[in-house]
Amino acid sequence: MTxxxxxxxxxxxxxxxxxxxxxxxxxxxxxxxxxxxxxxEFSCTRxxxxxxxxxxxxxxxxxxxxxAGTRVLSAPQxxxxxxIPLVRDEVEAGGGQYRYALVSxxxxxxxxxxxxxxxxxxxxxxxxxxCMHYSSNTPFQYExxxxxxxxxxxxxxxxxxxxxxxDWLVQTVPFTNVELTFLASRADATLAGFLDxxxxxxxxxxxxxxxxxxxxxxxxKLYFGAGYRMTTQI
Amino acid sequence: MTxxxxxxxxxxxxxxxxxxxxxxxxxxxxxxxxxxxxxxEFSCTRxxxxxxxxxxxxxxxxxxxxxAGTRVLSAPQxxxxxxIPLVRDEVEAGGGQYRYALVSxxxxxxxxxxxxxxxxxxxxxxxxxxCMHYSSNTPFQYExxxxxxxxxxxxxxxxxxxxxxxDWLVQTVPFTNVELTFLASRADATLAGFLDxxxxxxxxxxxxxxxxxxxxxxxxKLYFGAGYRMTTQI
DNA sequence: CAGTGGTCTAGACCACTCG
DNA sequence: GAGTGGTCTAGACCACTGA
Numbered sequence: 001m002t003x004x005x006x007x008x009x010x011x012x013x014x015x016x017x018x019x020x021x022x023x024x025x026x027x028x029x030x031x032x033x034x035x036x037x038x039x040x041e042f043s044c045t046r047x048x049x050x051x052x053x054x055x056x057x058x059x060x061x062x063x064x065x066x067x068a069g070t071r072v073l074s075a076p077q078x079x080x081x082x083x084i085p086l087v088r089d090e091v092e093a094g095g096g097q098y099r100y101a102l103v104s105x106x107x108x109x110x111x112x113x114x115x116x117x118x119x120x121x122x123x124x125x126x127x128x129x130x131c132m133h134y135s136s137n138t139p140f141q142y143e144x145x146x147x148x149x150x151x152x153x154x155x156x157x158x159x160x161x162x163x164x165x166x167d168w169l170v171q172t173v174p175f176t177n178v179e180l181t182f183l184a185s186r187a188d189a190t191l192a193g194f195l196d197x198x199x200x201x202x203x204x205x206x207x208x209x210x211x212x213x214x215x216x217x218x219x220x221k222l223y224f225g226a227g228y229r230m231t232t233q234i
Numbered sequence: 235m236t237x238x239x240x241x242x243x244x245x246x247x248x249x250x251x252x253x254x255x256x257x258x259x260x261x262x263x264x265x266x267x268x269x270x271x272x273x274x275e276f277s278c279t280r281x282x283x284x285x286x287x288x289x290x291x292x293x294x295x296x297x298x299x300x301x302a303g304t305r306v307l308s309a310p311q312x313x314x315x316x317x318i319p320l321v322r323d324e325v326e327a328g329g330g331q332y333r334y335a336l337v338s339x340x341x342x343x344x345x346x347x348x349x350x351x352x353x354x355x356x357x358x359x360x361x362x363x364x365c366m367h368y369s370s371n372t373p374f375q376y377e378x379x380x381x382x383x384x385x386x387x388x389x390x391x392x393x394x395x396x397x398x399x400x401d402w403l404v405q406t407v408p409f410t411n412v413e414l415t416f417l418a419s420r421a422d423a424t425l426a427g428f429l430d431x432x433x434x435x436x437x438x439x440x441x442x443x444x445x446x447x448x449x450x451x452x453x454x455k456l457y458f459g460a461g462y463r464m465t466t467q468i
Numbered sequence: 469c470a471g472t473g474g475t476c477t478a479g480a481c482c483a484c485t486c487g
Numbered sequence: 488g489a490g491t492g493g494t495c496t497a498g499a500c501c502a503c504t505g506a
Contacts, residue, residue, distance in 0.1 A: 181466075182416055
């Protein structure tokens, strides 16, 4: 397989293993030879085999357990990976010209549903920001966001007239934990107005809840314009 | 930092690096010390540092380039990772009892829109399968799927009365390439009937197009029942 | 308890790319 | 051209876990 003078790389091994799975040489549930044996077969070190198999396991093709060995997964755990872009990047990637517009921004006591959701104290102060993102003047996304003032005190002085709250947060509170949810919701009158669609239309919606070391930072509802599709290759 | 007798693991390094980023010690765009220097600091080998930084780069925190070095990304490229479960697993994970029901399955010439989408020859034969997935007898998902007979000849003999086409395909044609799209669509009369919801309701929808080494295998529209949410932690 | 993968060391050569 | 990360080798010890 490997010519003299060539070295076997972990990529070669990954490719070969995948091919054996695809071709049915190693069917689902098959136990692979152990790393030592594969190292001999591929004439490389166990380290190299290890890296190949480790990555394949991480990609959802194999299952590895000490002592039990490495097994072909019966149903490959395919994972969709979405990179979450900033809205501006997403618009520009689509060939549009990005424009931002603030709708409203005000400090207010958290509504009850938000307090429940983020485990806030009753009526804790939050900054409520609503804004629009346009792609070449076509409505792209309506954003409805709450930022917990106690967790991000600077928010009281923040100016969202030119910059969106997400951009601001990324600069101010980087590296948070995020819970992301996708759903289909229904355009009410307000939303239909902002997104320029008939009332009652389905709207692709994302909800992002963000925490910084256990403390709630922000909750955002992102409503995407008509025809929005989120696509990924696996 | 490391006590004598302890070894520094790549996990320790990852944690420390993340902490320095979080705390602002290494701000966005900062150039990190090179691997050799970090190896000295952490008193370990460059190999170990390499693994730590490589993984952090893959997770979207760092950018690495030869000669240029390793840099903190200004906007961390957070990635959402969804594991795509089999419907049955998804239902059972939600505590429901899974039930499958075939609606129809017939060989037919591909409709024009499908031929265009999958680059088929005109009127090429496809198996059209429609079926329902229930969670404890509540509609969970309506599946509308086309399977290209030329790419999967066995489909002509397949029996979808007891097993869903996805289960069958996973067994028959594993390890394909997939394009996955999420969108919000609108329940027409048929869909509203199957999913037991009022007509016109928003429906969370996934489209999966599957290829095997460049040849189109299947296209599926998956319509999820009322209130469906797809959630992930990042 | 024995077999398997998980990880680390020490050293080397190489590929890429910035200046 | 020279500095950086990318990868491989050879060997070792260890953690976990199945039989």
